[in-house]
Amino acid sequence: MTDLATLLEVGGPVAALGGGAAYARAKHPGVYWSTVGLPISTVRLLSSYSSVMEACGLTVAPSRLRVLAVKVTTRREVRPVPPRRGIIRPTTTGLRVRLRLAPGQEPADVAASAERLRHAWGVHAVYVSTVKPGVVELRLVGFDVLRTVRMPGKLHPDLLRVPVALREDATPFVRDYRTVPHQLTLGATLSGKSMYLRHLVAGLARQSVALVGIDCKRGVELAPFAPRLSALATDPDQAAELLPVLIKEMEERYDLIKARQGVAPSTPDEEITSDIWGLPEHERPVPVVLFVDEVAELFLVATKKDEERRDEMVTQLIRLAQLGRAAGIYLEVCGQRFGAELGKGATMLRAQLTGRVCHRVNDEASAKMALGDIAPEAVAAACAIAPERPGLAVAGDTSGGWYRIRTPYLSLGDAAETCRESAHLVPDLPALKPFRPDVPVRPTVETPDPVVWPRPVTD
CATH class of the missing domain: 3.30.980 (Threonyl-tRNA Synthetase; Chain A, domain 2)
Structure with missing residues (x-):
């Protein structure tokens, strides 16, 4: 009996500690x-x-x-x-x-x-x-930090820098548009691509940036963020009207830069610039971030009549990707499928997109289109993403480096509420006003009349 009591006294706590660990x-x-x-x-x-x-x-x-x-x-x-x-x-x-x-x-x-x-x-x-x-x-x-994503507490977002995910080495993945101006983001349905896009929009909504959207899924992805968007196109016809306006805005900004370059010979060298960031702050135009969701819809055509419109839109996207950085216009191109078979200009557009983020995709060709030209070994990592881990992706850039990232959960309601709270930060861009989306008025909740009306107390 004494031996049993001793065993319980010693083994009980040890078993509890082992089970708890x-x-x-x-x-x-x-x-x-x-x-x-x-x-x-x-x-x-x-x-x-x-x-x-x-x-x-x-x-x-x-x-x-x-x-x-x-x-x-x-x-x-x-x-x-x-x-x-x-x-x-x-x-x-x-x-x-x-x-x-x-x-x-x-x-x-x-x-x-x-x-x-x-x-x-x-x-x-x-x-x-x-x-x-x-x-x-x-x-x-010490453990798999991507299983349950918890972003580090000390994050310092800056202009055009948004922490959107956690890397596999437990450091934050920051989307820096000043360093990587344009990016291609791919992902199948329920892969976490929309969650990644929500973090980007919610992070940029708090900054002095113009947000422009092209969402060819009738606006189901970007319409909830309408209070913060400067322009929104929800089908290819509206996109065909919006893209020329952005091209004209880019050309006007280049004229502003060239006017600044034509200064007097006595002007110091540091005041001569080749992009908007070298302009004085009071002259600098506001940066523009263009989100293109379902980019394949801009390439697909049903009739020969639509081919001319398609070629014109693709050419304008390529021009924005080639020349937009110096004018402060940045591209975030998203889609479920992206390949050379989309048509003329697909590979040329891909070549201008420095950053690459590939979530789970339905075919190896899309993973190769996103990562094959920068890091062939990353293609196998992207194809191995399991459906049970939404938000997991492989991120890289044209320097050849790549790593796994995972986006934390952010509800659509919270992201939309952030856009409503920052609606006052929408910059004044007259050229984009015709494309400003209609913001629905939130219904006011009327308080019902009390059942018993209060009466004053008398002596």
Whole structure:
């Protein structure tokens, strides 16, 4: 009986702790990492750092001075030298540690061993980034941060910079139009493409930016944001009228830039500009972001009569993509399907779209159209996205880099409410006023009369 009581006293708490840790790891991985995973991974890293570096081939032969000092002082065996490790900095999602590479090493050597380091230290993933020449940073992620997306608390949105998703290395994915002016976003039905678009519109709605939409699904995607839109076209006929107006707006802005360039010879060089951002703030026109949803609808034609209109619209989109950046006009082209078979101008338009975001698609050709020309290995990652994970996507740009991202949930009502609250920020662009969407008036709720009318109390 005494042995049973002792077993219950000792085994009961141990079983409770083990069960609680297993439950936290499955349901609340962030809590499990902060309480259990972080200490264990830190001990593993500190205790096995030298041996793991040697096993991964990340060590170099010691210098002659080091060999001589070891033989004189300790007379022990001289071992290869690993990269010098910096201070381990814990985070809510993992660990960060900087390594100073030994002579003859390069960041690619460490990146090639990232999978080995992940298994050796028992973490979910290891990512390598270059801090400066000779110094790399290892970002160890303790759990799958894309399973339940929680955006970092300290985000600082700026003009034309919108944090819209979380990257797989637990850093925010920021859509920066100043750096990547135009982007192609693809995704099948229920893939999360609309959620990504909502975050973009809601983030830009709070900024001094003109939002223009072309939604050929009769406006079902962009119409809820009408209070904040400067212009909206809901079918190809309206788009054919709106695009020439944007082209004319772009040409007028170029005239403004050229007028600024024709200044007196005594003008300082820093005041001579080639885009709107070099203009004085009081002369600078407001940036314009054009959202094109279901871009395939602009390419598809039913009769030969529509081919001329199609070719004209595609040419205007290509011109905006080629020349719009300097004029402060940016494109966000979205669609379920995009391929060369859409017709003339499809690949030319794609070539001008620097950024690429590919959600789950229904065919490999769309993934190749989005990512095949910048990172062929990213095509397989995009095709492997499961339907059970809406919002998961592969993002990249024409520099060749790519990574997985996932957009957090944002309801359509919350995004529409943000647009209604920021309706006063709609800039005054006379050329776009004929295309301003009608904003429905919200019905006022009348309070019913009370059943019992109050009476004053008398003495």
